[in-house]
Amino acid sequence: MVSMENLSQQHLDILKEIGNIGGAGNAATALSRLLNKKIDMLIPAIKIVDFNDLMEYVGGPDQVIVSVFLRIQGEAPPGSMFFVLTPEEAHSLVEQLIGTSAENLEDNELAISAISEIGNILSGSYLSALSDFTSINLQPTVPNLTIDMAAAILMQGLVEISQESDYAIIIDTMIEENDQTKETVKGHFFLLPDPNSFDKIFRALGGVED
Amino acid sequence: MMLTATVVKVGIADLKVTKAPFTLKTSGLGSCVGVVIFDHNKVAGLAHVMLPDSTASNKNLINRMKYADTAIDMLVEQLVMEGAYKSKLKAKIAGGAHMFSFQSDNNLLKIGDRNVEAVKAKLAEYRIPLIAEDVRGNKGRTIEFNIETGMLEIRTVNSGVCQI
Numbered sequence: 001m002v003s004m005e006n007l008s009q010q011h012l013d014i015l016k017e018i019g020n021i022g023g024a025g026n027a028a029t030a031l032s033r034l035l036n037k038k039i040d041m042l043i044p045a046i047k048i049v050d051f052n053d054l055m056e057y058v059g060g061p062d063q064v065i066v067s068v069f070l071r072i073q074g075e076a077p078p079g080s081m082f083f084v085l086t087p088e089e090a091h092s093l094v095e096q097l098i099g100t101s102a103e104n105l106e107d108n109e110l111a112i113s114a115i116s117e118i119g120n121i122l123s124g125s126y127l128s129a130l131s132d133f134t135s136i137n138l139q140p141t142v143p144n145l146t147i148d149m150a151a152a153i154l155m156q157g158l159v160e161i162s163q164e165s166d167y168a169i170i171i172d173t174m175i176e177e178n179d180q181t182k183e184t185v186k187g188h189f190f191l192l193p194d195p196n197s198f199d200k201i202f203r204a205l206g207g208v209e210d
Numbered sequence: 211m212m213l214t215a216t217v218v219k220v221g222i223a224d225l226k227v228t229k230a231p232f233t234l235k236t237s238g239l240g241s242c243v244g245v246v247i248f249d250h251n252k253v254a255g256l257a258h259v260m261l262p263d264s265t266a267s268n269k270n271l272i273n274r275m276k277y278a279d280t281a282i283d284m285l286v287e288q289l290v291m292e293g294a295y296k297s298k299l300k301a302k303i304a305g306g307a308h309m310f311s312f313q314s315d316n317n318l319l320k321i322g323d324r325n326v327e328a329v330k331a332k333l334a335e336y337r338i339p340l341i342a343e344d345v346r347g348n349k350g351r352t353i354e355f356n357i358e359t360g361m362l363e364i365r366t367v368n369s370g371v372c373q374i
Contacts, residue, residue: 051221051222051223052221052222052224055222055237055238060237061222061237061238061352062237062238062350062352062365064367069310106368144310144311146309146310147367148240148309148349148350148367149237149238149240149350149351149352149367150238151222151237151238151239151240151242151350152238152239152240152241152242152307152309152349152350152351153240153309153350155222155238155240155241155242155260156240156241156309156310156321156322159241159260159261159321162223162260162261162276163261163266163267164267164268164269166223166273166276
């Protein structure tokens, strides 16, 4: 059984490669079309971090974030996905999507659905790549947009993982607009796989011995 | 005299016990529950509990600070070691929110409620009176306990600050 404590470099590389294909490939293309701009997704960073380190990674446990959360459903629920923006990044993204700036994000239905849709596109592209590679049927739940403290949001997404572990694997893809001269689109895309899904994913991908 | 850095920070799945003039603080409670247990002789402990039940884990080695049952055991044990009287202990709790609005049969998404229930059951087992609570809802909370005054300050993103 593959568990968080005995993951090898090879395991990590496989997870990273999925992030690379799903993120850098499909999702960037989809987002470029939507925004009508060239969007780059950086090669994902993959890290094993404890919960408190994860909070520092997004700016501290009480840092306010705009997050789109989805659970992955299907044969082997492999985890949670988050699209995380700072409130400033969210405003800039909304401005580019719908042309007006949203003063109060939470009360602006159009702004909320625009950001949710981006989260949906990114995670959908990612999941279809993962699905194709593993032949495991995976679907995201309806996206859930939340604006609140980072720890409050992320920890609820990590409940599943926390049953068995004090660490999370984060596959983090940064989104950046290619043209750096203008306002940039930025954001983090996290995939947090549940430990119980590792076995199934690695077996489906082949080439890794337990 | 100015005292700086008097805040003792408690992380996620962590707990600390300390005395006045320090304050105990934990940030970004969502479905997690912050449990303060204190004795009026100025000693207090704070736990940031993530999950309700340690016996649900399959592992032999667990982080006892993560679960409601074991974290409260540890708090009481350490408070008594620091000179608190077991019979004088009181508790205040905050957290146990429901951060995501979608409906689900998944028990794990109702984890906030289950954490609150587990904490209350464990406090009752020790006969520790729960004198104040700010639980459930759908907001993240940052809490700070002032050992000197016995007040628990609760900060949220949109509803400001309150004290219980």
